Amino acid sequence: MQKVALVTGSGQGIGKAIALRLVKDGFAVAIADYNEETAKAVADEITRKGGKAVAVKVDVSSRDQVFAAVEKARTALGGFNVIVNNAGVAPSTPIESITPEIVDKVYNINVKGVIWGIQAAIEAFRKEGHGGKIINACSQAGHTGNPELAVYSSSKFAVRGLTQTAARDLAPLGITVNAYCPGIVKTPMWAEIDRQVSEAAGKPLGYGTETFAKRITLGRLSEPEDVAACVSYLAGPDSDYMTGQSLLIDGGMVFN
Numbered sequence: 001m002q003k004v005a006l007v008t009g010s011g012q013g014i015g016k017a018i019a020l021r022l023v024k025d026g027f028a029v030a031i032a033d034y035n036e037e038t039a040k041a042v043a044d045e046i047t048r049k050g051g052k053a054v055a056v057k058v059d060v061s062s063r064d065q066v067f068a069a070v071e072k073a074r075t076a077l078g079g080f081n082v083i084v085n086n087a088g089v090a091p092s093t094p095i096e097s098i099t100p101e102i103v104d105k106v107y108n109i110n111v112k113g114v115i116w117g118i119q120a121a122i123e124a125f126r127k128e129g130h131g132g133k134i135i136n137a138c139s140q141a142g143h144t145g146n147p148e149l150a151v152y153s154s155s156k157f158a159v160r161g162l163t164q165t166a167a168r169d170l171a172p173l174g175i176t177v178n179a180y181c182p183g184i185v186k187t188p189m190w191a192e193i194d195r196q197v198s199e200a201a202g203k204p205l206g207y208g209t210e211t212f213a214k215r216i217t218l219g220r221l222s223e224p225e226d227v228a229a230c231v232s233y234l235a236g237p238d239s240d241y242m243t244g245q246s247l248l249i250d251g252g253m254v255f256n
Contacts, residue, residue, distance in 0.1 A: 002052065004077040005235060006030040006070055008060050008117060009087030011038030013187035014137075017224030018084055018231045019053070020046070025232055027082070028052035030073030034059050034087070052077065060087045060113030070120035080124035082133045082235045085117035090189060092196040093151040103151055110155035111162070118166055122175065131174020135234045136163050138179035140250040148197060156181075160246045167244030176243040180230045183250025184212050185222040217252025226251075 005022050009015040011033030019029045023046050031046075031053055033039035039055040046053035054076045058069040074080040088110045093102055114136050125132040141149055142156030159179060167177040184190060190209070197208030213221055230249040233239050248254055 001079060002026065002028050002077075003081040004028045004030070004073060004079040005082035005084060006032055006056070006073040006080070007084040007086055008032045008058065008066075008069075008113065009034075009137075010084075011035045011042055013189055014182065014185055014224045014227050015084075015086040016042050017228040018086060021225070021228035021232050022082075022084075022235060023049075023051040023053065025236060027235070028077040028079075030054050030056050030069070030077060032056045032058045032060075032069045032073070032087075060085075060116065061108035063112075063116040063119070066113070066116035067120045067123065070117075070124050074124045074127065080121070080128055080132065082135065083117050083121040083124075084135045084137075084231060084235070085114045086137045087113055088137050088155075088189075090149065090152045090193055092148050092193060092200065094148055094200075095150055098151060106151045106155050107158075110152070111158045114159050114162055118162070118177070122170065122173070125173070125175060131176075133235055133239075134166065134170070134175060134177040135231060136177070136179040138163065138181040138246045140181050140183045140248060140254045142179075142181055142246065143248065143254045143256065148200070163246055164244045171243060176240070178234050178239065178242060178244070179246040180227060180234060181246050181248045181250060181254075182227045183216060183222055183248075183253045184209070185224055185227060187224060190221075215253050216250070220251065222249070222251055 010019040043053040043055035139156040141153040194208040
């Protein structure tokens with residue numbers, strides 16, 4: 001039986017790289033994204049190359065939409081084994097400029113989106129009559145507070161806590177729960193953070209990236225594929241004896 005995975009936010013960036021890697025690993029994949037066009041483009045790319053994929057439009061801040069997306073993936077692809085709660089937003093938020101709107105937006109996507117994904121996966125695993133794997137997007141900013149990213153950082157600390165608690169609560173159901181914690185990845189989302197940080201400092205584009213890259217032991221930004229390789233491990237059988245962990249895959253920014 002071909003295993004089935006759903007990846008949220010997989011229309012671009014890290015999510016897309018994760019989806020492509022899981023297809024390479026033999027999964028059928030549901031490309032779940034807020035942007036229907038990009039989701040469809042990724043799913044089409046996969047099917048063109050002989051893989052099995054379906055595009056699903058989802059706003060992860062909506063519990064109903066997340067449940068519907070997972071159910072669509074389960075029925076369309078014939079099973080359900082892995083959810084990757086990857087969708088996220090990362091606006092720059094200096095402490096004094098934080099607004100109620102930005103807190104709600106970030107927490108609705110980054111935290112509630114993960115909770116709804118966990119719940120929907122449990123329901124799908126139950127219907128299939130077996131356990132499964134829940135994989136959440138955390139961040140190096142979920143291990144150490146990042147400057148100018150108070151709301152994002154705190155949302156990722158929340159994901160790390162959720163991952164630990166869910167791992168304890170769901171172990172009796174045969175479900176493992178882990179997270180991956182990227183550093184600075186070359187994606188459209190990072191380009192936007194760089195723009196905001198560089199502009200705030202009154203410097204040219206690239207200034208933010210350069211400043212952050214100085215903190216990376218391996219001396220280079222991450223490619224989305226670096227992160228996808230970590231998720232591949234978490235989605236595969238080699239990580240069966242691991243749960244409750246938030247793996248740093250950040251080139252050596254944070255050491256625990």
